[in-house]
Amino acid sequence: MKQILLVSILSLICGGLGIAGGWFAGLEKGKSFVQEKEEDHDDHEKPAISEIALENMGIIVGPAKLSSFSKYRTIPAVVEELVTTSQPVFTPVSGHIEKVLVKEYELIKKKQVVVSLIRDAIPRIDLTLTGDILKPATEELHESFAKFRRAVKNLEILEAELQRIQKYSKSEITDAYPILPKKRIIELNYEITRAKQEITITQEELVRHGLSESQIEAGKLGKIPRIDAQIWNRTLKSHGLWPSTAEKLYQVLPEDIQKLHWTMATISELVAAGLVKRDLYMWLKKNRAVGKHFLEIGGLLQRGNSLDKIRHMYDLNAFDSIVKINAPDNADSWDVEEILIKEHQSVEEGQHLITLKNPKHLYLVARPEGSERNLILNALQNNVKVQASPLLEKEGPTLEDLEIENIVSDKKTGAMRAYIQIQNEVFKIHSSVVKRRTWKLRTKQQYILRVPTETMEKVYVFPKDAVTEDGPSKIMFLQNGDHFRPIEVKVLYQDHESVVISNKADIFPGDIVVYQGAFALGLALKSSSGADAGHGHGHGH
Structure with missing residues (x-):
């Protein structure tokens, strides 16, 4: 019995010694970087890591810089067009499409011809007020x-x-x-x-009827004079329909237009209707080329078209028999978004032909809710700069230094809408037979708006992968040649992208630190040096 008891006691003692030895051995092997640093007396050189190994582990290093960092709240936002992003192209007159000169999604220049149109005839003036006077001169x-x-x-x-x-x-x-x-x-x-x-x-x-005495005398002999402009002129004067304003207007017209009988009839009808104004005279005087379209202009004036509209039609070449319809000039270039007509198709005045688009300027629209409303209002009032990043990584560019331009309420729901104008950039221009381009920002892209709530000054801001955990401690790695030394740091803030480090850490501006891959580097150092992974030289400044 005593022998059995002795054996049991010896077994317990041996087992306890084994467990204790294993625990101390494990404790020694699992020392943290912090413990190793405390025991480091610069007696050993830290293991070097080759450049190839660093690349394989995805280690990226860079200089430490003091900067500011803002904490923020996120609000969903979406990319939307401005009113001026899309530009419809209309026909200034009715007619038939001769040619469509662009392709869908083609990149075109401003003022480039997009459609050629065979214009319908523009009706000339109706002799509603002077017909009873002028018709006898021809018919009777x-x-x-x-x-x-x-x-x-x-x-x-x-x-x-x-x-x-x-x-x-x-x-x-x-x-x-x-x-x-x-x-x-x-x-x-x-x-x-x-x-x-x-x-x-x-x-x-x-x-x-406008005949002169000599023409009447010649008529006694049976010579009937040819009806000319002078006959109509004398007829109109005798009826008070050819005042000095009519004569001045007549004199600024091209000679070939003056010789046409219908020219005097048009002027007299405009005079009778009170449509001969100074601005019409001055336009024809300063732009003599306009005069060749005077008969069409008279018809348009009689039908109630304003002179401003007629001028605009002239600027659009709408009086030419073949009308060249150009892309507008309020942007340097356009993308052909949609073609709504076919060649030889009949179209009416003002019909929508083509839709062009230039998304160089867009809106980022946020719809804040609850407490986000006050946050957005405060940002607008205090001109706070905001940031935005795509909801899906790499789907679009990160947008910096944005300002909220205005806040409105939705007309239907009353929900708040915050507008931020953003600049778009070309992602790629595909050059082939037809040039087409792709933009970095596109409508309906979803973004996350970041509105600052607190700003921290004179801190170090690194990517989130610059810091790793070592037990309860936060660790960064300082590069010294081909060696790396762990440094315990104080993390002031951390999110899924960035980590903010106090300037009281053992880091100085200009030090080369690990930006990315701190976790992998820590494992590599422990694996290569065991308990001595943290031993090495001190850091001097």
């Missing part, structure tokens, strides 16, 4: 001349008849009875008087 002139010629011929016949009768109304013998009674002579004189009156009336009628 021959009838008036016929009446005049009949009156002249009738007078000639009557005068000849009177002369013949007078020969027989007197006897050569004294006191003899006349062969013909004097009654017939009196009747002929009356008829001659009436014939002369008819001639006078028809002459006045011809004058009203």
